[in-house]
Amino acid sequence: MATGPARQAPFKARYDNFIGGRFVAPANGRYFENLSPINGRAICQIARSDAKDIEAALDAAHAAKGKWGKTPVAERARILNRIADRMEENLQLLATAETWDNGKPIRESIAADLPLAIDHFRYFASVIRTQEGGVSEIDADTVAYHFHEPLGVVGQIIPWNFPLLMATWKIAPALAAGNCIVLKPAEQTPASIMVWAELVTDILPEGVLNIVNGFGLEAGKPLASSARIAKIAFTGETTTGRLIMQYASENIIPVTLELGGKSPNIFHKDVAAADDDFFDKAIEGFVMFALNQGEVCTCPSRALIHEAIYDRFMERALKRVAAIKQGDPLDPSTMVGAQASSEQKEKILSYFDIARQEGATALAGGRAARMSGDLEGGYYVEPTVLKGHNKMRVFQEEIFGPVVSVATFKDEDEALSIANDTLYGLGAGVWSRDANTCYRFGRAIQAGRVWVNCYHAYPAHAAFGGYKKSGVGRENHLMMLAHYQQTKNMLVSYSPKKLGYF
Amino acid sequence: MADEPVVATKAALALIEEIRAEHPQILFHQSGGCCDGSSPMCYPASEFRIGESDVKLGEIAGVPFYIAGDQYESWKHTQLILDVVPGRGGMFSLDNGRERRFLVRSRLICMPDQERP
Numbered sequence: 001m002a003t004g005p006a007r008q009a010p011f012k013a014r015y016d017n018f019i020g021g022r023f024v025a026p027a028n029g030r031y032f033e034n035l036s037p038i039n040g041r042a043i044c045q046i047a048r049s050d051a052k053d054i055e056a057a058l059d060a061a062h063a064a065k066g067k068w069g070k071t072p073v074a075e076r077a078r079i080l081n082r083i084a085d086r087m088e089e090n091l092q093l094l095a096t097a098e099t100w101d102n103g104k105p106i107r108e109s110i111a112a113d114l115p116l117a118i119d120h121f122r123y124f125a126s127v128i129r130t131q132e133g134g135v136s137e138i139d140a141d142t143v144a145y146h147f148h149e150p151l152g153v154v155g156q157i158i159p160w161n162f163p164l165l166m167a168t169w170k171i172a173p174a175l176a177a178g179n180c181i182v183l184k185p186a187e188q189t190p191a192s193i194m195v196w197a198e199l200v201t202d203i204l205p206e207g208v209l210n211i212v213n214g215f216g217l218e219a220g221k222p223l224a225s226s227a228r229i230a231k232i233a234f235t236g237e238t239t240t241g242r243l244i245m246q247y248a249s250e251n252i253i254p255v256t257l258e259l260g261g262k263s264p265n266i267f268h269k270d271v272a273a274a275d276d277d278f279f280d281k282a283i284e285g286f287v288m289f290a291l292n293q294g295e296v297c298t299c300p301s302r303a304l305i306h307e308a309i310y311d312r313f314m315e316r317a318l319k320r321v322a323a324i325k326q327g328d329p330l331d332p333s334t335m336v337g338a339q340a341s342s343e344q345k346e347k348i349l350s351y352f353d354i355a356r357q358e359g360a361t362a363l364a365g366g367r368a369a370r371m372s373g374d375l376e377g378g379y380y381v382e383p384t385v386l387k388g389h390n391k392m393r394v395f396q397e398e399i400f401g402p403v404v405s406v407a408t409f410k411d412e413d414e415a416l417s418i419a420n421d422t423l424y425g426l427g428a429g430v431w432s433r434d435a436n437t438c439y440r441f442g443r444a445i446q447a448g449r450v451w452v453n454c455y456h457a458y459p460a461h462a463a464f465g466g467y468k469k470s471g472v473g474r475e476n477h478l479m480m481l482a483h484y485q486q487t488k489n490m491l492v493s494y495s496p497k498k499l500g501y502f
Numbered sequence: 503m504a505d506e507p508v509v510a511t512k513a514a515l516a517l518i519e520e521i522r523a524e525h526p527q528i529l530f531h532q533s534g535g536c537c538d539g540s541s542p543m544c545y546p547a548s549e550f551r552i553g554e555s556d557v558k559l560g561e562i563a564g565v566p567f568y569i570a571g572d573q574y575e576s577w578k579h580t581q582l583i584l585d586v587v588p589g590r591g592g593m594f595s596l597d598n599g600r601e602r603r604f605l606v607r608s609r610l611i612c613m614p615d616q617e618r619p
Contacts, residue, residue, distance in 0.1 A: 032590075048599075159537045186537075187590055215590070217598035224594075238570070239533035239543045239550075240593040246551055260536025297536040343589025343603055347540055350607050354580065357610035391614040396576040398539050423534065423572050469535065469572075 007330060009036065009100040010093055011044040015194040017053055017213060020060035021206030023198075026214070027052040034191050037103030037338035038329050040377030046190045049214035051222035054182065057210035058228045061153040061180035064207030069150040069178040071205075073128045076176060080125035082203045084118045090199050091118070097192040098164055099329045103338030103379065104292055106330050116458055117168040120476075123460035127478040128176035141495035147488040150178030151230035151254075154484065155223045157216075157244075158193070159235040160186035160340045161295040161400075167193055169475045170233050171209060177484035181209045182229070184220045188341045216240075227251050231484065234258075235297070238469055256473030256483050258297060258466060260398050261426030264419040265289075265300035265455065266441065268412075268432035272309040279316075281453070282431045286317045288455045289404035290324055290336050290383045295344070297470075298427030300404065300455055302395055304415055307408040314363070314406070317385075321364045324383050328375055336402055338378045345379040348401030351394055352384070360388035360405065390418045398424070412437070420446050425467030429455045448474070505581060505611050505619070507559040508567045513586040514604060518544075518563055521596045528596065530562070532569040532582070532606065542567070542584060542604045543595040578618050580608040 014031060016023040030048040035041065047053070068076075087094060095109035104113070134146035156170040163185060174181050185193045190213045197211055212219055224232050225247040234244050235258040248255045271282045289300050305313050329337030339345045345368065352366050365384030370376075383402040386394055395405045409415040419428060425447040432438050432453070442450045448465045451457065458464070463477035473483050510518070521528060527547040533539055543550075547566075552558075555571035562584060569577065587605045592598035612618055 161537065215599040216593040217596065221594045236537045236593060237533040237535040237539035237541065238573075239531045239541075240538065241535070242531075243543075243545070243550055243594060258536075260534075260539055341589060341591065343587055343591050343605065346587045346589070346605055350605060351540075354608045354610075357580075357608070358614055389615070391576070393577060393580060393608065393614065397534055398536050400536060400539060423576070 009043040010097050010195065011100070011191050014045040015047060015191065015213065017047045017049055017057070018194070018197045018211040019053070019057045020210065021201065021204065024056070027056070036100050037340050037379045038100060039374050040342070040379065043100055044191055047213045049212045049219045053212050053214070054219055054222040054226065057182040057212045058153060058226060060207035060210050061182050062228065064205060065152050065180045068180055068205060068208050071178070076178065077125035077129050079203055080121045080172060080176060083200050084121035086199050086203060087114065087118045094164060094192065094196060097195040099337070101189045101192040102160065102163055102340050103329055105334045105337040107332050107334065108292060113162055113165045117165045120168045120460050121172050124172040124176040127481065131481060141493060143492050143494065145490040145492065147490065148177070149486040149488050151484060151486055152179060153229055154179045154181055154231040154233065155226065155229040156181055156183045157220050157224065157234045157236070158183060158185045160188035161292065163189040163192050164196060166235055173480040174484045175208065177481050179484055180207060182223055183209065183211050184223050185211065185213055187213070187215050229253065231255070241471065254483065257471040258473070258475065259469060259471040260297045261424040261447070261466065261470050262302060262396060262398050262422045263298050263300050263427035263429070263447065264302045264304055264445070265429035266415050266419060266431065267303065267305045267309070267313060268437055269306040269308050270433045271431050272312050273433060278433065283316050283320050285429060285431060285455045287320045287324070290402040291456050293336055293339050293381070294402040295340060295400050296456070298449065299398065299400070300429050301398060302390070303404050303406045304409050304418055305406060307410050310408050318364055321383055321385055326369055326380065326383065327371070336383055338380050339401065342379050344400065345381055348381050348399055348403065351399045351401070351403065355386050355388070355392070355394045358388065358392045358394065360386040360392055360394055363387055390421055396422065416441065416444055423468060424470045426470035427451070508562060508582040508584065510562045510584040511586065514584040515563055517586050517597060517602060517604065518565060525596060528565055530565060530567040532573065534570065534573050538591050538593055540606060541592060541595070542606050543592065544597055544604060545595065579610065579612050579614045579616065581611050583607040583609060
């Protein structure tokens with residue numbers, strides 16, 4: 001077991017809410033124990049807030065919105081850049097907090113989650129500086145001006161799979177656009193964002209960002225259903241997505257939703273045409289299902305492999321799966337850590353049971369991973385490869401674990417048909433040496449993000465969002481600004497002459 | 503009887519009764535997708551709008567259990583067994599915060615590519 005400075009969880013004993021630029025105890029005085037997925041033990045106490053705290057946060061946000069909305073974009077951008085700098089200076093601390101809170105391997109927190117989050121703040125600092133309004137010449141004397149205005153106060157509900165990065169995906173565009181925020185972290189991962197908040201308290205103007213922790217039912221629901229928000233953003237699952245849309249319909253406000261997928265990862269026959277770097281990269285692309293313990297909305301959880309190369313491909317792929325190092329998330333060499341919660345682990349195991357009944361074959365894994373010592377009480381699942389067909393439940397629902405379901409196809413038509421035979425359309429992967437095949441598949445797959453000859457890259461400036469039941473909106477790109485802005489059209493006549501109607 | 507589309511364990515029935523003591527009229531809606539996907543969400547009956555395309559799988563102790571119609575098509579070869587495990591999640595579901603939550607287990611009724619008997 002790894003030892004060293006990172007072994008101590010970097011949390012205070014207790015965290016209050018962050019409201020109006022201050023850390024404020026929940027009105028009801030209640031707290032809950034935050035457990036680490038690494039060992040199942042309590043690492044800190046977190047405010048168990050309710051509607052009163054949401055109202056206090058909304059009060060603070062509404063008090064701040066006028067000034068923040070009129071703050072020059074150069075200043076807003078400067079603040080976002082300062083947040084990014086502060087995060088960069090404290091990358092190790094934030095990454096360690098993230099790993100303790102979520103269970104993900106520290107190498108991912110350090111190399112992916114934090115650098116992406118930092119870059120995301122810088123990206124939206126730059127795009128807000130360069131955003132242009134519009135001037136439309138209607139006729140010689142009439143001009144339509146289009147101004148971007150903030151919505152005001154927005155609500156954001158954050159998932160537990162990338163707590164800091166997903167919070168950043170929502171915070172950065174909303175702040176850049178001039179909105180004030182009330183944010184509810186997931187109760188499974190409520191602590192790392194509070195470490196972050198302590199780091200940036202002196203940078204953010206009071207009330208611009210307010211973080212209220214607690215349970216979904218007690219704190220998330222009052223936020224989502226509040227008549228005092230101008231927009232709600234949510235990442236999660238479909239039934240809650242529907243309920244959030246329902247609340248939004250009562251208040252007639254826009255929503256953005258990211259509700260997951262069941263992403264196909266398609267390996268065409270020519271992938272194995274040579275045993276070269278490209279083939280090696282494709283094998284890695286297959287094993288990407290295990291990244292972040294599979295707790296990724298775009299997990300490539302359906303691998304579709306041309307039948308002519310199946311044996312050769314899988315022989316290599318299974319060796320790569322067997323080489324995955326699973327263990328202590330704080331060990332820098334660990335590749336797969338712990339699932340984010342015990343209930344998440346239970347759900348994954350329930351899908352192993354379904355897979356067995358449906359006749360799927362476990363080519364690797366298929367059970368909980370037993371750990372020893374301090375990790376014994378953590379939530380670990382073996383990286384798992386299932387062989388079956390697309391009508392099985394394990395091909396149709398996102399398991400959100402380190403699990404890939406593999407099927408073969410005989411030709412391109414069948415590959416495309418299987419790929420699109422899903423309720424969801426968030427991500428997809430296409431692997432081929434032929435540019436035409438890549439293009440045709442890239443366009444024909446009904447998903448918002450198609451990775452071609454790569455997977456699991458999330459650079460800012462590449463739009464991310466779903467087709468079908470995967471949601472509404474596009475994050476991670478300047479087009480997200482449109483989801484956080486109102487359009488003001490000013491239609492001006494420069495003619496002194498009357499129309500002559502009256 | 504054995505192949506009813508949805509059944510419940512004793513632990514699930516007990517948690518339903520606990521919730522009904524506070525919320526007499528409730529329903530379940532089976533979720534899909536990421537994060538808390540696959541969770542059976544439990545709401546006050548007046549809270550969640552059941553749509554035209556939702557399918558009612560059955561009732562558990564008088565509580566209706568729904569699933570989206572398209573999701574039903576890919577789940578219909580399995581019987582859902584409502585169970586309870588330790589846990590906190592459930593989003594806005596009424597089990598949230600009780601340190602026990604509903605979990606759906608499944609039993610195969612027919613093979614996934616066959617018509618349900």
